[in-house]
Amino acid sequence: MLGEPKNTPYDLRFKFLGIAIRIHPGFWAICVFLGFSMGMSTPPTALLVFSLAVFLSLLIHEMGHALAFNRCGIRAHVVLYHFGGLAVPTGMESYFDHASGYTSKQKLFVTAAGPGMQILAALLVIVALRAMGKTDGFLTEHVGIPARLTADPSGTLDNIIMSLSRDDLAWDLRHMDEQMQALFASADANDDQLLSLAEHDTFQTTVDSLSEQFEQTPIPVPSVTAMVIKSEHKNRFIGAELKLLEDADVGDDGLIRISDLQQTLQHQTSFESDLLNKFVYIFVMISLFWAILNLAPVYPLDGGQITRELLVLFNVHNAIPKSLLVSAATGVAIGIWGLGNNQIFLTMMFFMMAYSSYQLLQRFQRGY
Ligand SMILES: [Zn+2]
Numbered sequence: 001m002l003g004e005p006k007n008t009p010y011d012l013r014f015k016f017l018g019i020a021i022r023i024h025p026g027f028w029a030i031c032v033f034l035g036f037s038m039g040m041s042t043p044p045t046a047l048l049v050f051s052l053a054v055f056l057s058l059l060i061h062e063m064g065h066a067l068a069f070n071r072c073g074i075r076a077h078v079v080l081y082h083f084g085g086l087a088v089p090t091g092m093e094s095y096f097d098h099a100s101g102y103t104s105k106q107k108l109f110v111t112a113a114g115p116g117m118q119i120l121a122a123l124l125v126i127v128a129l130r131a132m133g134k135t136d137g138f139l140t141e142h143v144g145i146p147a148r149l150t151a152d153p154s155g156t157l158d159n160i161i162m163s164l165s166r167d168d169l170a171w172d173l174r175h176m177d178e179q180m181q182a183l184f185a186s187a188d189a190n191d192d193q194l195l196s197l198a199e200h201d202t203f204q205t206t207v208d209s210l211s212e213q214f215e216q217t218p219i220p221v222p223s224v225t226a227m228v229i230k231s232e233h234k235n236r237f238i239g240a241e242l243k244l245l246e247d248a249d250v251g252d253d254g255l256i257r258i259s260d261l262q263q264t265l266q267h268q269t270s271f272e273s274d275l276l277n278k279f280v281y282i283f284v285m286i287s288l289f290w291a292i293l294n295l296a297p298v299y300p301l302d303g304g305q306i307t308r309e310l311l312v313l314f315n316v317h318n319a320i321p322k323s324l325l326v327s328a329a330t331g332v333a334i335g336i337w338g339l340g341n342n343q344i345f346l347t348m349m350f351f352m353m354a355y356s357s358y359q360l361l362q363r364f365q366r367g368y
Contacts, residue, residue: 026082053282064117115291122287137281166197228255327357
């Protein structure tokens with residue numbers, strides 16, 4: 001499993017940093033397949049950007065392994081193909097046949113260098129984006145990591161909203177439909193044509209107390225997007241928050257609309273070119289996903305080899321069968337997780353790896 005694929009006339013070959021690189025046509029096929037299945041096929045240039053981002057990310061991973069091999073005095077070349085990538089010591093049939101000849105520490109270094117370089121590349125891209133005040137579109141929006149933890153500027157609007165009180169956030173009654181205007185007319189206690197969140201709360205309490213003996217009737221809550229902030233509240237802010245408020249303060253009615261803030265923020269934190277935004281998003285996503293996936297302690301992934309070498313390094317009794325047992329169990333666990341999360345491709349991959357770990361374990365126990 002996962003040996004080096006045969007040469008084809010359609011292989012793309014070049015050298016980078018002294019490492020020979022071969023790209024099997026199966027690699028482009030899997031890029032197109034993945035691009036389509038992730039909805040990255042329109043416009044067609046998006047598919048190209050997707051493939052380029054995957055190519056760069058996987059190349060960095062394999063270059064990490066290959067350069068680490070070089071440092072250990074072993075010549076290696078890189079192959080990208082339909083299962084991803086391989087860094088193969090030149091003259092060996094596959095990476096995995098290459099079991100002896102160098103120390104456990106060297107093997108750990110070589111194995112960790114792949115995912116390590118890939119994570120480093122993703123972090124560098126994220127740091128560069130932050131330096132430009134841009135979002136990666138992935139960590140906050142897709143994974144749901146709080147913006148402040150990764151200094152993602154897309155959290156600027158949330159910061160503004162969180163530091164305002166329920167008196168400061170309001171809906172503009174003049175921009176509501178007649179029905180809503182009629183409903184909320186009496187709720188606007190200070191008659192400023194603004195229904196603040198605090199006034200809405202009070203109104204709800206009043207209605208609740210009046211209708212106590214009847215059914216409770218919840219008052220409709222208009223959307224957050226329809227809210228406004230008074231321009232004078234700008235003075236409470238500095239830095240990115242102030243800049244956003246100033247840029248979005250377009251009307252002359254002394255109000256800043258949340259919808260304008262959202263649009264302005266989107267404009268500020270992303271690049272003009274949508275293809276560039278896509279590239280950044282895919283590169284960060286694939287790099288982190290691929291690196292973390294490969295660190296799962298499952299053979300023949302990097303994580304499976306790291307587990308084995310760590311057990312060997314710490315002189316754990318029966319290190320290899322133990323690492324195979326961990327591999328089979330983790331493979332099954334991730335496969336089941338994939339089943340529950342509709343990740344059929346992932347499930348198939350991990351069940352296959354779990355089964356081959358189990359077979360290896362049996363062979364090992366029979367003494368090959
Ligand atoms: Zn690797």
